[in-house]
Amino acid sequence: MSLLEDLKMYVRFTAGLRGYLKHQMTLEEAQRIVRDRMEHREENFLRLLRRGVYGYARSPYLGLLRHAGCELADVERMVRTQGLETTLRSLRQAGVYVSFDEFKGRAPLERNGQLLATTAQDFDNPSLARHFYAETGGSTGKASRIVHDLDHYAATAPHHMLTWAAHGVLDAPMAVWRGILPDGSGINNVLRPARFGHLPEQWFSPIPWWDSRRSLKYSAATCYLIILARLMGTPIPWSRYVPLQRADIVASWVATTVKAQGKCFLAVTVSRALRVALAAEQAGLNLSGAVFKIAGEPPTPAKVRAIERSGVRCYPDYGMSEAGRIGMGCVHPRDCTDVHLLKDAFALMTYPQVVPGHETTVPAFNLTTLLPTTPKIMLNVVSDDYGIVEERRCGCALETFGFTTHLRQIFSSSKLTGEGVTLVGSEMVGIIEETLPARFGGSPLDYQWLEEEDEHGFTRLYIVISPRVTIADEHAAIETVLEALSRSSNGANAARMIWKQAGTLKVRRDEPVWTARGKLMPLHLQRYAANATSER
Template sequence: MMIRTRLGEAAAAARFLSGLRPFLGRRVDPDTARERLRASMARREQAFALLLRRGVFEREHGPWRALFAWAGIDFDDVRKLLAAHGLEGTLERLHDAGVFLSLEEFKGLRPIERPGFSLPVSAEDFDNPLSARQYEARTGGSSGASRRVMAGLDLLEHECAYHALFYAAHGAADRPLGLWLPAPPGAVGIKNALMRSKLGQRVDAWFSQSRVDDAPFRHRLFADATFRVAGLAGAALPRPSYVPASEAGRIAAWLAEWCARGRAPVFLSTPSAAVRTCAAAEASGLDVAGTLFVLVGEPFTAGKKRAIEAAGCEAATHYAMVEAGMIGLACRNGAAPDDVHLVRDKIATIQKPRTAPGGQSLPALLHTTLLTSTPKLMFNVESGDYGVVEERDCGCGVLPAEFGRHLHTIRSYEKLTSEGMHFMGPDLLTLLEQTLPGRFGGYPTDYQLVEAEREGLPVVRLLVSPSVGDVDDREVVETTLSFLRSRGIGPTLMAEVWENGSTLEVVRAQPHVTGAGKIQPLQREV
């Protein structure tokens, strides 16, 4: 099985590399991008029906086919729903019939469970059989272990249209460009570097929170081949240079050098990394004013926005999942710091009430993919996030008028999101209920994680009940970081960033108790 998987990955990588030069050679201009998105928006219902027919109902097996069969829904039923209720109305009714997935089901962390129906699944069971899977990316470890996602250049081709319009609206197409994002197998850095190159924008520097040499050999080999082929296509990509969170001053110096030349750069990073950079610039007396930070990976709050703007910089944030690609493009006239235009031509989003761990009912976001190029088949899949969805004519002009549905104030309800990494449900419980009590004593209810923010920077507080007795805070931190490092690539990177950024701190206090008398493993003050 492992040999077959590796051979499949090698074949996919070969397809990717052979298609890379033509991909980079087809430039995307704003006018072409705008027409592409309008046409895509006009056929979204047909695209959904095609994906459902070819990806689910024309195949004998698969979890989606089984779930639709359990719900008693066939393709003709879906077509009738589309005709009567439109796409979002159809998805609402499919959800009410039981056709949806929780985030844990989608990640393969637990079986799909419905009355009289139980189906064990893996994350790979939801791979899109219609996509041209050409390269392997890795999720940020939201399920504990980082997970493989196979994607293709067709998806990047489509998403370049969003980015072409974004940079044109900001007048930023010709500005210097830098990244502070993880090297492969992390997905976001390499995707953005390739898309910027396809748009004809030079990538001047790539800084990485992860060490390139720490990646598995096959990922290093693939990355090296990608850089070489891109160079042959006239898109010389910089090799990632390791810069930990504790050395944000190096990033500030790079930005300040460009600003001193009168060319304020565009810089892609997480919100936390942007705040650290602005703080380092202030501490060193460096002028980075005018920098446009383009942010991904974690909530962009009012506190982070203030910290960035205090340095004279501008920030815009997109919303995405590795499994689906872009979900929302930053709005220039947002109702909140993280306001995005939902890219409804490729992802349909509905909301349903979800009871959060603390007992609060929240408007959970569920996403459905519409294009054959997305790496996963998703029909009403929870993202673990909630937010405010509204129709609004913002007048920002980034996307065509058809993209008037906005999403903002996006927060997670069942995963800890910090420094661009995610740490979710099952592993939180293992750490707090088994690992820490087993090492330091006490009960599962004596430990709790609290996600907070201080001057725009993320803080993760580990509450340890005084009843546990004397403990060495440094040992508690090291035990927690060691646990993360044992869970895979994504959590290992999270541990490294937390350690370098002094993100994790131990507080001797009783865990918070909800109004219902419950002690939840994760609380938020953000």
């Protein structure tokens, strides 16, 4: 962004924040908003399609729809006669969908031999005010810049308020252990509850103000937001740097708060929640009465068991940077990954997809956005996640709003996740296939990424290096990867800081794992290990 664009963004944000903070949403209002959106779900979809697709000449979906012979009147007729979900499946079968790499702008849209070059910004909602930006992770300079809009924060605040009420933490003292910009998760967890009058008492950040390298403007933006909100009468706390090795600081706050007030609420990534629980166990602290909202990575049974041993009750939520929260944790879950699909904001279906390089077909999530304030317009976008989708009655409060679709056991087919930071596997290929061979020798056949959970439940990312490659100091391989991340985007640099603190990256001297079909994939995920063989 240019300096002029930055200044315009600050003006928009200043003008929008006052109105956002001035209105305090009540629980009754949140209930009414969600019920109204559920009642008009199909109309909301058609309105977004009319304005953001057919009324927007740059929309990548226009060509797909017209190639399928679908004008707006055709889609309207299908929705009214067949329903929304049936319409979306029919469109999917007709080729109206966008793959994960197409949506990220890393591959052109290709259907029946026709190519359409797109960028990630082509999928932006043209109606947004664009109050500020954050970034997703990236490792080759291709991180996605995500629009954040205060109107969308207001539109999604009811989801958070209703979920907190269902889990009994609406009046609990709150803290956040999430990063400052360019990591948008900290701002998300501070500003959204401010809409219903709930501010965190502490904002712990694993990213310090002074270690952002090329991200000085993001540190300034975070500072500006806090000062501006305080001047407007909303005392957002200053972020406090707490590195991952000092989880005892957060554990102490949780224990002290629970002892004084009987309950507390912490918004945190899964791995950081585990660090807090282990720190409490080591210090002999009892965290009973605390509730953790865990996100950022899959909540595996091993991690959740270790967290709950400390006395904490936790629930997951599920989302993606481009879409926000897609599902909220069930009060009566079938397992530790169980979330309610937010059906007033999304339509989701599964569609068979073959995992590249494997003989495995997974039920891939195809996502469609419904809210007019959505940052990205999504129409059958393949999110690169897959899992179990089921309709069931659970008896919790979220069910009463029509949220009867449950998602669970959600995994990614091509993303690396560690310590709540996700980098897309396709973006990490350059490091494995180019950077490391250029630095240490060998070929791309001698290197591979491996994601694995260690004995404590932490997700580790291994750089598998063939013994044929001579490396005097294996730590140099880790430093080479970290340096490559630091030279890339701001999002990748944030990942570097977190992974360096956590010791997420490890070296394993072994032959890379080949698939049963004789292919060597740069990214080897353990959940497909049953389909792989190793040449040793």
